[in-house]
Amino acid sequence: MRGDLVAREPERLARWEKDGLYRRIVEKRRAAGSPKFVLHDGPPFANGDVHMGTALNKVLKDLVLKSKSMAGHECPYVPGWDCHGLPIEFKVVKESRGLESAEIRRRSEAFARQYIDIQRNSFRRLGVLGDWENPYLTLSPEYEADIIRVFATLVEKGLVYQSQKPVQWSYGAQTALAEAEVEYQDVKDPAIFVKFPLATGAYAGESSMVIWTTTPWTLPANLGIAVHPQFTYLRGEFTNAERGVTENFIVVRELVEVFGQKTGFVPSGELAELKGAELEGAEAQHPFLPRTSRVILADFVTTETGTGAVHIAPGHGSEDYLAGQQNGLGLLSPVDDEGKFTAEVGVDFLVGKHVHESNVPIIKLLAEKGALIGKENYLHSYPHCWRSKTPVIFRSVPQFFIRIDALRETALKEIDRVQWLPHWGRNRIFGTVESRPDWCISRQRTWGVPLPVFYDAETAEPILDADLARRVADLTESGGTNLWFEKDDAWWAEQLGLPAGTTRCTDTLDVWIDSGSSHVAVMDRHPELSCPADLYLEATDQHRGWFQSSLMLSVAVRDAAPYKAVMTHGFVVDQDKKKISKSEAAKSGKPVDAAYFYNKYGADILRLWVSSVDWQNEVPFGEDLFKQTAEPYRRFRNTLRILLANLHDFDAAKDAVADADFPLLDRWILERLHQVVVECREAYAAYEFRKVFNTLNQFCAVDLSALYIDITKDRMYCDAADSSRRRATQTAMHRVFEALAKLLAPILSFTADEAWEYAGYADPVHLELFPEAAPAFAAAEASEKVAQFSRLRDLAQVAIDAAVKADEFKKRERAAVVFHLPPDDPARALLESAPEEALEFLMVSSFALADAEGEATATVAATAHEECLRCRRSLPLVASRLCGRCEEAAAIS
RNA sequence: CCUUCCGUAGCUCAGCAGCAGAGCGCUCGACCGAUAAUCGAGAGGGCGCGGGUGCGAUCCCCGCCGGAAGGACCA
Known part of the structure; x- marks a missing residue:
C-alpha cells in the first residue's frame, strides 16, 4: 500500500465505475430488503467550475449516503443540475449581442451542458457515488414538461394571477426578481424633505405637508401622502433663520425637533395640535407637476424618521401600492425595462434619463420651485440584484404571481413537521414563509421555461387555463420548449384550437x-425515488431559495412538504472569515477550485477535510488548514498498513482465538474498539462526521499507534508464529482492521477500499455494512488495568528520559525500573498479579516494587541483563544468548 | 432593536460538574524490522469578562463584551 493518491485514485475510480459499484450497492441493499433512504439532490447551477463550497456540499451528501448505506439502507442517489436562468443567459448574451431567442437558448443549453460535464467529472473524481449516467437536468424536455404541469396545477387551484403591482426589478438584468435573488448592500443616498402645499381642506392655502424620502426619483410617481390617523401633528410657523424663510408646516409631534436639526426649520410661533385623521382627504399640490396628491391614512406610518407624512408612489413600493389601492389613488410607473423614465414621467428633461441619474436634477428642480426644505445623506441597506449587482428598483409592470396566502397556513404547519438540522433552520424558513409577499413568477428573459399563458385575440386579457397549459406540456414533452420560441403565434393557436389572433x-x-418542481419532476417520476424525501441537504442560503420554493410548490401540489428532514451547512469562507469570492481568490493566489486540491493532494484528503469540519457554521478554509488534515490522513493510512502487515500470515478461519482467550492487552483494545464502533455509528447517524473523525483519529493515534501496535510489535516479530499469544493479537488486529476500514470507508473512500483490497477481499468495502458493536467487550474490564499500566508507564517514562539524557543507557528497553508506590496504591496488586503483562506494557528490562511514603515515583538504572540476540529485549538469557521465549520460538521454526 | 450560534494551547478542535485534552506546528531526544515511517519528552491555557447556584463549574443559570448568521426597520 503506497500513497500517491493523485495517480492512484483515478485508477480505483475507473474500476468502480466499470463494475457499476453504485448500482451494485443499491441492488445489494434492495436484495436484502433494506429500508430506503432518499436524499434528494439539490441541483447546482451549471455555470462554473466546482469550487470548495460546491465540493463541501457534494461530499457531505456522499458521507450521508455512504454511511446510511453501510448502516443498512438502500440509498438511491440521482444527482441533478439547474440549467436555466439569468446567470447563464447573461454570459451568453455578453459574448454576442443581438441574438434571436432561439439562438440564445441554443447557446445557453450548450453552455450549461459544458459545465454539467465539467462538474460531473469533478464530483465523480471526489469519489461521490451516484447515478451519474442519468442525472436529472431541468432543461430536459420531460423535466420542462413537468414544470409546465406544475404550473397547470397552480392555475387549476386558482393560485396564479396577473397584476401590475410593483415588483423588485433589476434594470441591470432587465427582469423582475424574486426575494431570493436580491442581496442587500449598504449605500448612501440623498434623503430629502419636500414641501406639498395643501390645496383643499381646512388648511388650504395656508399650510404645507412635508414628506421625507430617500428616493427622489420616485417623486414623479407620487400620488398621495400618508399620515397616521392616531398620531398628533403640530401645525404652525417654522423659520429657517439662515435662509431667512418662514413656512407653515404640518409635522408629527415626535419629529419636530429632529426636523429642525436636519432642515434648519424650527418653530417660530404657536403650534396647534391636530390628529392625523383630521387631514384625511385633503389635496396637496405636487411640487413640480400640475396635479394634486391626496392625503390618506395609513397604519404603517412611523415616527422613527422623516416627518410623519409619507410620500406615496403606488407604482414604486408594495405598501404604497396597497395604500393606493385602498384609497383609489391610481398608479404611475413611468420607468422602462432599462430603468429609464418614459414620457409618462411628465417632465421633459427627465424622459429617457436613468432613474439613478435623476435624483440630482429632481433635487435641483425642487430647489428651484422652492419645494426643497432639507437634504441629508442617508446610509441604509438597499436591495441589489444578485447577478448584475445593480440597485433594485420597485417598478410596476404586468406580472404573474402565485397567491402565497392560500398556501401559507399549510406551509407553516408543514415546517413544524420537518426536522431541521441545525435546529435553528426552522426559525429561518418559518420567518421567511410567514412574511413573504406573493411570489412573482414571471421573468422577462429567454433562457427558461415559457410561461404557458395566452392572450385573448380580442381583449388581450391573459387566458389562465390549466388544460391549455397541460397541452403545451404534452407538445413540448418530446421536442422541448424551444417550440415555444421557434413557432409563431398562429402555429400555436392552431395546435391548441385557439382563435386566430391569440398571442x-x-x-x-x-x-x-x-x-422547486423537482419533487414532481424527479422524485415522483423516478421509480427508485419517492416523495417526501428523507433528506434535503444544501447550504444555508437555500432556506430562502430551494427549500422554500420546493415547500411552496409541494404544498400547492400535494398539501405537504417534500422532505422529512432538512440539513444545512455554512458557507466556505477564507481563514479570516471573509466570504470567498472567485475574483479575489484569483488575485491573492489562493485557489478555491476543488480540482486544484484533488489534483494536488488527492480526493481522500479533501474528503477527510470535509469530515473534519463543523458544517453547521461557516467553514473556514485555506490551504494551510487543508494541509493540516494531511497529517491525520497519513496516520490513518499507516495504521491500516501496519495492521495489514501484521496480518500477512493470519487466516481468521484457522487461526483466530476465542473471546475468552484474549490476553489483557488484546481484550483492552477490543474494549476500546467496542466504544469506537458505538460512538462512530451514533455519530454517523446524527451526521456528526467531525466526531467520527475525532474518534477514529484518537483511536489510531493514541490507542493503536502509540500503545497497542507499539507494544505488540515484540509479539508479532518474536513470538513463535503460531503461538496463542501472537494469534490472539492477530485476531484482535483483524477485528480492528475490519472495523476501522469500514468505519473509514464513507470518509476515506479510496484509501479504505485500497486497504480492503489488500486484505484480500474481492469486493469493495463500500458493499459492506458497518461493524456491529461486540457486547462481549462492552464492559471495561481490561481498560481499568491498562489505565493503571499507563500511569506506571508515564511515571517510568520521566525517569527513563532523564537517564537517557544522562547517558546511563540509550533506549527504554535497557531500563530496570523501581516503582516506589504507597501501600494502598492499586497498581501494586496489578504488578504482582500480572508481571508478564506489566513488563511487556512498560517495554523495559525489569521492574521492582518499593515502598513510598508520599506520592508514587519511579527510579531507573541500567539493567544487568544482556540483550537477547533475537528480540533485543534485555531479559535473563539462556545459554544460547537468547531469552527463554526466543529460544523456544527458534526451536519451533 | 430582536432571535440563534460561537468564544478552551500559536493553529484546527475534543471535553461539558470532580485534579484542563487530542492533532498539527515548535524545541529536544530515542529508534533504525510501520522508515517519504514509528516512539518519547518539553514549552505553550487565569477554558472571553463579571456575577449566581452547587462540597465542587470550562461545563448549569443571569448579565456583559467580542465574532458570525438570520430577522425587524428601511427600501
Whole structure:
C-alpha cells in the first residue's frame, strides 16, 4: 500500500465505475430488503467550475449516503443540475449581442451542458457515488414538461394571477426578481424633505405637508401622502433663520425637533395640535407637476424618521401600492425595462434619463420651485440584484404571481413537521414563509421555461387555463420548449384550437419554479425515488431559495412538504472569515477550485477535510488548514498498513482465538474498539462526521499507534508464529482492521477500499455494512488495568528520559525500573498479579516494587541483563544468548 | 432593536460538574524490522469578562463584551 493518491485514485475510480459499484450497492441493499433512504439532490447551477463550497456540499451528501448505506439502507442517489436562468443567459448574451431567442437558448443549453460535464467529472473524481449516467437536468424536455404541469396545477387551484403591482426589478438584468435573488448592500443616498402645499381642506392655502424620502426619483410617481390617523401633528410657523424663510408646516409631534436639526426649520410661533385623521382627504399640490396628491391614512406610518407624512408612489413600493389601492389613488410607473423614465414621467428633461441619474436634477428642480426644505445623506441597506449587482428598483409592470396566502397556513404547519438540522433552520424558513409577499413568477428573459399563458385575440386579457397549459406540456414533452420560441403565434393557436389572433406570453418562469418542481419532476417520476424525501441537504442560503420554493410548490401540489428532514451547512469562507469570492481568490493566489486540491493532494484528503469540519457554521478554509488534515490522513493510512502487515500470515478461519482467550492487552483494545464502533455509528447517524473523525483519529493515534501496535510489535516479530499469544493479537488486529476500514470507508473512500483490497477481499468495502458493536467487550474490564499500566508507564517514562539524557543507557528497553508506590496504591496488586503483562506494557528490562511514603515515583538504572540476540529485549538469557521465549520460538521454526 | 450560534494551547478542535485534552506546528531526544515511517519528552491555557447556584463549574443559570448568521426597520 503506497500513497500517491493523485495517480492512484483515478485508477480505483475507473474500476468502480466499470463494475457499476453504485448500482451494485443499491441492488445489494434492495436484495436484502433494506429500508430506503432518499436524499434528494439539490441541483447546482451549471455555470462554473466546482469550487470548495460546491465540493463541501457534494461530499457531505456522499458521507450521508455512504454511511446510511453501510448502516443498512438502500440509498438511491440521482444527482441533478439547474440549467436555466439569468446567470447563464447573461454570459451568453455578453459574448454576442443581438441574438434571436432561439439562438440564445441554443447557446445557453450548450453552455450549461459544458459545465454539467465539467462538474460531473469533478464530483465523480471526489469519489461521490451516484447515478451519474442519468442525472436529472431541468432543461430536459420531460423535466420542462413537468414544470409546465406544475404550473397547470397552480392555475387549476386558482393560485396564479396577473397584476401590475410593483415588483423588485433589476434594470441591470432587465427582469423582475424574486426575494431570493436580491442581496442587500449598504449605500448612501440623498434623503430629502419636500414641501406639498395643501390645496383643499381646512388648511388650504395656508399650510404645507412635508414628506421625507430617500428616493427622489420616485417623486414623479407620487400620488398621495400618508399620515397616521392616531398620531398628533403640530401645525404652525417654522423659520429657517439662515435662509431667512418662514413656512407653515404640518409635522408629527415626535419629529419636530429632529426636523429642525436636519432642515434648519424650527418653530417660530404657536403650534396647534391636530390628529392625523383630521387631514384625511385633503389635496396637496405636487411640487413640480400640475396635479394634486391626496392625503390618506395609513397604519404603517412611523415616527422613527422623516416627518410623519409619507410620500406615496403606488407604482414604486408594495405598501404604497396597497395604500393606493385602498384609497383609489391610481398608479404611475413611468420607468422602462432599462430603468429609464418614459414620457409618462411628465417632465421633459427627465424622459429617457436613468432613474439613478435623476435624483440630482429632481433635487435641483425642487430647489428651484422652492419645494426643497432639507437634504441629508442617508446610509441604509438597499436591495441589489444578485447577478448584475445593480440597485433594485420597485417598478410596476404586468406580472404573474402565485397567491402565497392560500398556501401559507399549510406551509407553516408543514415546517413544524420537518426536522431541521441545525435546529435553528426552522426559525429561518418559518420567518421567511410567514412574511413573504406573493411570489412573482414571471421573468422577462429567454433562457427558461415559457410561461404557458395566452392572450385573448380580442381583449388581450391573459387566458389562465390549466388544460391549455397541460397541452403545451404534452407538445413540448418530446421536442422541448424551444417550440415555444421557434413557432409563431398562429402555429400555436392552431395546435391548441385557439382563435386566430391569440398571442402567447413571452415571459419565462422564475427558475425557482424549475428547481422547486423537482419533487414532481424527479422524485415522483423516478421509480427508485419517492416523495417526501428523507433528506434535503444544501447550504444555508437555500432556506430562502430551494427549500422554500420546493415547500411552496409541494404544498400547492400535494398539501405537504417534500422532505422529512432538512440539513444545512455554512458557507466556505477564507481563514479570516471573509466570504470567498472567485475574483479575489484569483488575485491573492489562493485557489478555491476543488480540482486544484484533488489534483494536488488527492480526493481522500479533501474528503477527510470535509469530515473534519463543523458544517453547521461557516467553514473556514485555506490551504494551510487543508494541509493540516494531511497529517491525520497519513496516520490513518499507516495504521491500516501496519495492521495489514501484521496480518500477512493470519487466516481468521484457522487461526483466530476465542473471546475468552484474549490476553489483557488484546481484550483492552477490543474494549476500546467496542466504544469506537458505538460512538462512530451514533455519530454517523446524527451526521456528526467531525466526531467520527475525532474518534477514529484518537483511536489510531493514541490507542493503536502509540500503545497497542507499539507494544505488540515484540509479539508479532518474536513470538513463535503460531503461538496463542501472537494469534490472539492477530485476531484482535483483524477485528480492528475490519472495523476501522469500514468505519473509514464513507470518509476515506479510496484509501479504505485500497486497504480492503489488500486484505484480500474481492469486493469493495463500500458493499459492506458497518461493524456491529461486540457486547462481549462492552464492559471495561481490561481498560481499568491498562489505565493503571499507563500511569506506571508515564511515571517510568520521566525517569527513563532523564537517564537517557544522562547517558546511563540509550533506549527504554535497557531500563530496570523501581516503582516506589504507597501501600494502598492499586497498581501494586496489578504488578504482582500480572508481571508478564506489566513488563511487556512498560517495554523495559525489569521492574521492582518499593515502598513510598508520599506520592508514587519511579527510579531507573541500567539493567544487568544482556540483550537477547533475537528480540533485543534485555531479559535473563539462556545459554544460547537468547531469552527463554526466543529460544523456544527458534526451536519451533 | 430582536432571535440563534460561537468564544478552551500559536493553529484546527475534543471535553461539558470532580485534579484542563487530542492533532498539527515548535524545541529536544530515542529508534533504525510501520522508515517519504514509528516512539518519547518539553514549552505553550487565569477554558472571553463579571456575577449566581452547587462540597465542587470550562461545563448549569443571569448579565456583559467580542465574532458570525438570520430577522425587524428601511427600501
